[in-house]
Structures are given as structure tokens and as C-alpha cells.
Amino acid sequence: MEFSKLAEERYSCRKFLEKKVEDEKIEALIDIIHLAPSAENHQPIRV
């Protein structure tokens, strides 16, 4: 996805469905989250 499209379409989600998220999707997100930059590359993020 183009960054400009991502920036246009993103929003702050304030309502959530009572619906289980598939394990594969959660695992894929965890992999992506770990790509985020962090101070001195400490990667303090816990999921």
C-alpha cells in the first residue's frame, strides 16, 4: 500500500466487535510490531 493511501485511510478506532481474531492474524501483527523503531533498539514493546 502506498504511504499516502495509508495516511488517508487510517483512523482512531474507538469501537470494537465482540469477535475472536484469528491466531495467524495476531502472530502476523506481532511480527510487524517488532519492526517499529525504538530508542537504542531496546524494543521495549510487550504484546
Ligand SMILES: Cc1cc2nc3c(=O)[nH]c(=O)nc-3n(C[C@H](O)[C@H](O)[C@H](O)COP(=O)(O)O)c2cc1C
Ligand atoms: C500524540 C497523540 C496523542 C493522542 N492522545 C489521545 C488521547 O489521550 N485520547 C484520545 O482519545 N485520543 C488521543 N489521540 C487521538 C486523536 O484524538 C485522534 O487522532 C484525532 O481525534 C483524529 O482522529 P483520527 O485519528 O481518527 O484521524 C491522540 C493522538 C495523538 C497523535
